[in-house]
Amino acid sequence: MIITAYRLPALYEQKKISAHDMEEILRLLAQAPLLYDDGLSIQVQDFMEGLEIELEHEVRRAVIELYELAVQACRPFSDLSAYEQLQDALGLQAELWQEEVLTLVEWMEWLKQIGKGQRKLPEYNFTAMLGNLPEGFMIHDFHDELRYQLEQNQTNAWAIEERNRLYAALGVN
Numbered sequence: 001m002i003i004t005a006y007r008l009p010a011l012y013e014q015k016k017i018s019a020h021d022m023e024e025i026l027r028l029l030a031q032a033p034l035l036y037d038d039g040l041s042i043q044v045q046d047f048m049e050g051l052e053i054e055l056e057h058e059v060r061r062a063v064i065e066l067y068e069l070a071v072q073a074c075r076p077f078s079d080l081s082a083y084e085q086l087q088d089a090l091g092l093q094a095e096l097w098q099e100e101v102l103t104l105v106e107w108m109e110w111l112k113q114i115g116k117g118q119r120k121l122p123e124y125n126f127t128a129m130l131g132n133l134p135e136g137f138m139i140h141d142f143h144d145e146l147r148y149q150l151e152q153n154q155t156n157a158w159a160i161e162e163r164n165r166l167y168a169a170l171g172v173n
Contacts, residue, residue, distance in 0.1 A: 007062035009104040021053050023098070025063055029070055030087075030094035038083045039074030047071075069108055072115030085121050086114075088138040093170055095140075102172050110171030122169035129162075142166065 008025075011017050017025075032047045033039070047067040055063055070090075077083040093110070096102035113119035126137050130145065143166060149159035 006065065006105060006108050007058075008066050009108070011059055011062050012104065016056075017059055021055075021059075022104075024051060024053050025066070026094055026097055026104075029066065030090045033070070033074055033083075033087050033090060036074075036083075037080055039077035039086065042071055042074050044068055044071055066108060066111075069111040069115060073111040075115060076117060082121070085138065088140050089121055089170060092140045092143055096167070096170065096172065101167065102170065106171040106173055113171075122166055139166070 008017070012022050028047050028050045032050055033042060035046060036042050044064055044067045047070065048064070051063075074083070074086065077086050093102055093107055097104065097107060110119065114121070122139055124139070124142060126133055126142060130142075133141075143163075146159045146163045146166070149156050150163065153159075
């Protein structure tokens, strides 16, 4: 059993939340911020209203705790470009959670640290690293490129190092 200060991962481990419901909860975590141009306006209610599932009282409180962390993580991003980077990171984190690379506890801790200014979003100069790229190339695209490089050559030291660095920046321990 995992030991965590967060209720949602514990409830999920105790099977009080189905895998389907957890996927829905985390889908909203990644998608609700897309409704806004910056992180200043989003509210917990924006997440909760998007849920297409009914939540029991105990689970509801745990989900609100998650979404409160998400709102706090959004707040520092008043600039459109930086907020888009956060949105992209959240989308990639949702994918990494589904692939069991990122745990929910790690993700929630990352959100908490971003919200408190204790952690920054991953920063890259993609053009310097990869050459000429399409406009709007972001972290998720970089992850896809790293995955492609590793499919071509599993021992590609650069791709392994960059993937590990990216994962660490996204909260994977």
